[in-house]
Amino acid sequence: MERVLGDKKAIFVLLAPALVVYSAVMLAPVLISMQYTLFTGNAISGFEYVGFDNLTRMVQDPGVRRALWFTLQYGVVLTVTQVGLGYGLALLYQFTLRRGSTVIRTLLFFPVVLPTVAVALLFQRLFQVAPQDGLVNSLLNVFGIGSVDWFGNGGTAFVVIILMDLWRSAGFYAVLLYTGLLDIPEDIMESARLDGASAFSMVRHIVLPLSLPVLLSSLIFSINGTIKVFDSIVALTNGGPGDETTPLTLLMFQTSFSYGQYGYGASIALLLTVLSLLFTLAIFRSARRDNTKV
C-alpha cells in the first residue's frame, strides 16, 4: 500500500502544476522584490544598483514614519474594536437569541461579502457634507449638532474609516467567534447556572477562558488583515487629506506606480512584510504564555 500511495508519477502530476505556478508567481517575486531594495529605477526606465541607499533613506523618511504610525494605529484600533464587537455579537447570538439567531446572523453577515469599493463609495455619500448633507450629518442636525466635514481632517476621516470597516467586518468576526462559543459544553454552563453564577461572572470565568483560543486566532487573523489595509482606504479617502490617512500599503503603491520608484517601493513592501511577521510571532508567543497561566 505504501508503494501505491508513494507513486512518484502521481505525486509529480498532481503537485507540480500548483508548485510551479506558486513558485514562479509568488515565491520568486518575493525574492526578486527583496533584491529590488538595492536598486533604483523601474520596469520602463531600467534599474541601477544603489546598495543600501533605499533602506537608509526609508529610516529617515518622515513620510514613511507617518504611514507606519498610521498603519499601527489603524491596525490596533480596528483589531481591538472588530474582535470586541464581534465577540459581543457572538455572545448575543449564543446566549440571548439562541436558536432564533440564524436570520439575524445571515443579515448581519451581508456587509462581509459586499465589494469594499462599493461600500466605501456609499460611505462617502453617507458622511458627505457638500453639496448636500449625507444621512449622518442630517441626523446630527436633528440633534442640534452642526454638520461635520468628516473627510476634511485626518482625525474625523480616521473615525469614518474605522466605522466603515467595523460595519463591513463585525458580522464576520461574530460568526467566527460564535462557532467557538458553540464548542463550550452545555453542562458546564448548566452547573454554573445551578450554582447561582450571574451572567457576568459566567462570561468572565467560564465563557471567556474557554473561548480564548478562538479569540486569539481571531486577533492574529485580524491584525494580519488590518496591517495590509488597502481597498477601503483607497476608495474612501485615497490617503487624504494630504497624507494623513495613508497607510504603508498605499504609500508603497504611490511610490512605485505614481513616482516609478521601484526600489524604494520594494523597501516599503519589505517593511510591511516584516511588520506582519513580527505581529504574528508576537501574538503567538503571548498566546502560549497566557495558555499556560489559565
Next chain:
Amino acid sequence: MSTSASIPAATVAAPRSGRPPRTRRPRRDVRRSLSRLPGQLLVTALLLLVLLPLVWLLLGSFKTQDEWLNGSPWALPSGFEWSNYSEAWTTGQMATYVRNSIIAVVPSLFLIVVLGVAAGFALEVLVWRGRNTVLLVFLLGIMVPGQMILLPLFTAYFQTGLTGSLWPLIITYTATGLPLTVFMMATYFRAVPREIFEAATLDGASMLRSFAFVGFPMVRNAVLTVALVQFFFIWNDLLIALTFTTSSDLRTIQVGLLNFSGQFGQVQYGPLFAGICINVFGTLFLYLFFNQKVMKGLAGGAVKG
C-alpha cells in the same frame, strides 16, 4: 373532511408537548419578555445599522440629479428613474467592467480549484518525504502581503508583453489563491479514510484515477466552499486589478467603480448610485445563490453519509 376538522380541536385540547401552555404562568412570561426587551432593542438597532445604508443606497439609485442636489437625503424618490441604470451600464461602462471581471474570475477560479485540490491531495493523501515542508512553504504564502510581489510581476508582465491584456490578472489571481486553497483542501482530505483509496487500488485503479474518480468527488462540497471563498476574494479585489489594468477598457468592476465619477464631468449621483447598486446587489445575489447551493450540497452530503 373529518381529519381537517379534528386538527384545531386537538390543538386546543392538547397543546404540543414540547412547549408549556401559554396561559399557565402569565407573570413569568411577562417578566421573561421584559428581560428580553433590551436584547431585542439591541438587535433591532443592529439590523437598522446594517440595512438602513443599503436601503438608502437602493432608493438613492432611483433619484434624479435634481432630487439629489435640492432634496433632503431622507426623502423618498419621487419616481423610479430607471435611466440611471442604463446610464451607468452604457455611459458609465459598467457593462465592460462586469465583462472584464467575469473574464478574469472564471479561468482563475477554475485553475485555483483544479491545481489546489490536486496539490492538497498530493500533500495529504500521498506519502513521500518532504511533504510537510512543501505544505509549510504554501502556508507562508498566506501571510505575504500583495505589495511584496507586485513590482517583479509588473516588470515580468511588461517584459513578456502580457501588459495590455487580462492575462496578468488571471495569472496573479491563480497564484495568490493557491496557498489558502491548498491548505484548506489538505485539511479536508485529512478527514477522508485512507481505506477508500486502498480499495480503489485493489480494484485496479491507478493513483491518478482514484484521485479523479474517488478523491475529488469525495471532497466536492469542500471544493464548493473553497471556490465560493476564492470567488469573493477575486471579485472584490482592488490591489491586483488596480496594478495590472493599464488601460481603461481592461478595468474590472471594482477599478471601474473607483473611477466612476471620472466618467462624467461632475458627480452624477443617480448613475453613481445605480453603479454601486449593480455591484452591491449583484454580489449579494450571487452570495445568496451560491450559499444556498453550498448548503444544499452540504446537507446532501450529510444525508448520504
